[in-house]
Amino acid sequence: MTVDSPSRNGFDADVLIVGAGPTGLALAVALASRGIRAGVIDRQAEGANTSRAAVVHARTLEVLEPLGVSQTLVGLGIPAQRFTIRDRDRVLVPIGFSQLPTRYPYTLMVSQAVTEDVLLQRLAALGGHVLRPRALAALAQDPGGVTATLDDGSRLRARYLVGADGMHSSVRELCGIPFSGGSYGESFVLADVHLDAGAPADEVILYFSPAGMVVVAPLPGGVHRIVATVDDAPEQPSAACVQALLDARGPQRERAVVREVLWGSRFRVHHRVADSYRAGRVLLAGDAAHVHSPAGGQGMNAGILDAMSLADALARALKGDESALDAYGSRRRPVAQQVVAFADRLTRLATVRPGLRGLRNLLLSCLSRLPAFRQRLAWRLSGLVYR
Numbered sequence: 112m113t114v115d116s117p118s119r120n121g122f123d124a125d126v127l128i129v130g131a132g133p134t135g136l137a138l139a140v141a142l143a144s145r146g147i148r149a150g151v152i153d154r155q156a157e158g159a160n161t162s163r164a165a166v167v168h169a170r171t172l173e174v175l176e177p178l179g180v181s182q183t184l185v186g187l188g189i190p191a192q193r194f195t196i197r198d199r200d201r202v203l204v205p206i207g208f209s210q211l212p213t214r215y216p217y218t219l220m221v222s223q224a225v226t227e228d229v230l231l232q233r234l235a236a237l238g239g240h241v242l243r244p245r246a247l248a249a250l251a252q253d254p255g256g257v258t259a260t261l262d263d264g265s266r267l268r269a270r271y272l273v274g275a276d277g278m279h280s281s282v283r284e285l286c287g288i289p290f291s292g293g294s295y296g297e298s299f300v301l302a303d304v305h306l307d308a309g310a311p312a313d314e315v316i317l318y319f320s321p322a323g324m325v326v327v328a329p330l331p332g333g334v335h336r337i338v339a340t341v342d343d344a345p346e347q348p349s350a351a352c353v354q355a356l357l358d359a360r361g362p363q364r365e366r367a368v369v370r371e372v373l374w375g376s377r378f379r380v381h382h383r384v385a386d387s388y389r390a391g392r393v394l395l396a397g398d399a400a401h402v403h404s405p406a407g408g409q410g411m412n413a414g415i416l417d418a419m420s421l422a423d424a425l426a427r428a429l430k431g432d433e434s435a436l437d438a439y440g441s442r443r444r445p446v447a448q449q450v451v452a453f454a455d456r457l458t459r460l461a462t463v464r465p466g467l468r469g470l471r472n473l474l475l476s477c478l479s480r481l482p483a484f485r486q487r488l489a490w491r492l493s494g495l496v497y498r
Contacts, residue, residue: 124150130276134397141422166408170494188221292383309367324461388440
């Protein structure tokens with residue numbers, strides 16, 4: 112894609128994608144693999160992303176398989192075959208993935224930065240690239256296409272434009288699409304740490320606590336990802352801060368000792384879904400269309416599934432079937448609502464009032480004895496329920 116030299120009937124690209132996170136990159140690769148010209152712009156300089164997501168679920172690996180990236184990701188990650196919900200040392204709900212009917216019977220633990228790099232390399236192999244740092248300043252639609260004006264004054268012309276530019280999507284705002292929902296009162300701490308003990312290397316654990324939830328998940332290289340709700344999180348969590356969270360909410364029998372914080376940040380979580388996924392020739396996907404609590408690790412996965420569904424819809428639209436674009440929204444928006452509701456239930460269960468803690472634990476312990484309940488959770492977490 113060139114900025115100043117439109118080609119093929121005056122279009123710089125068939126589809127212009129705003130945002131080069133996992134959703135935008137997966138969409139670009141899916142389109143490029145079909146011979147569809149996909150231009151990508153991103154406001155961040157190369158390598159400036161922050162690695163919030165760390166989970167690639169089974170269904171996501173399945174849909175990425177035709178793009179030739181799934182095995183690469185598997186080779187770079189940790190296959191975790193078990194997810195547990197605990198109250199300190201007490202296991203409330205054990206969930207196993209090994210019996211799922213898929214080639215990927217596990218949760219793959221790998222950082223978002225690695226996932227993006229694998230997709231970016233695949234895009235480059237297909238002849239694509241990302242124009243950066245460039246931000247979308249304005250867009251205008253006409254019956255034939257979309258004209259995007261960038262922050263440097265240049266213009267790009269495409270048949271369709273996709274906003275995959277995150278929760279604060281400029282595409283969604285420029286199109287005036289409402290983003291209905293709300294936000295949690297708490298902020299979240301996220302940190303990648305080295306632990307001396309207290310956490311398994313092949314299991315994801317969601318700890319419930321009266322003080323709030325904390326997730327402890329393994330990453331390659333002996334690293335653990337920590338995510339926790341905090342009333343007023345520090346901008347850059349220290350080792351002492353993370354240690355205090357684990358001491359108050361994590362394991363007691365064997366203390367998880369923080370040796371080093373490699374990277375950390377804070378963020379606030381919203382639970383919102385765009386009122387529409389389409390405005391004429393403009394479409395939304397990923398966090399631009401839906402955001403929610405990180406409980407269950409669904410965010411990046413839902414965005415990639417959006418991307419693969421949207422690639423099919425755009426391929427049909429470029430051949431003249433514009434109804435496929437409405438069908439994309441009709442199909443994916445209810446899924447987003449399910450994902451938001453599921454993550455919200457996990458978050459609210461994790462943070463019930465102390466007086467209800469015993470009742471919650473009893474209820475979950477009883478339910479977890481039912482194989483159907485554990486299987487239903489495994490299918491939901493893995494994304495196979497959305498096949």
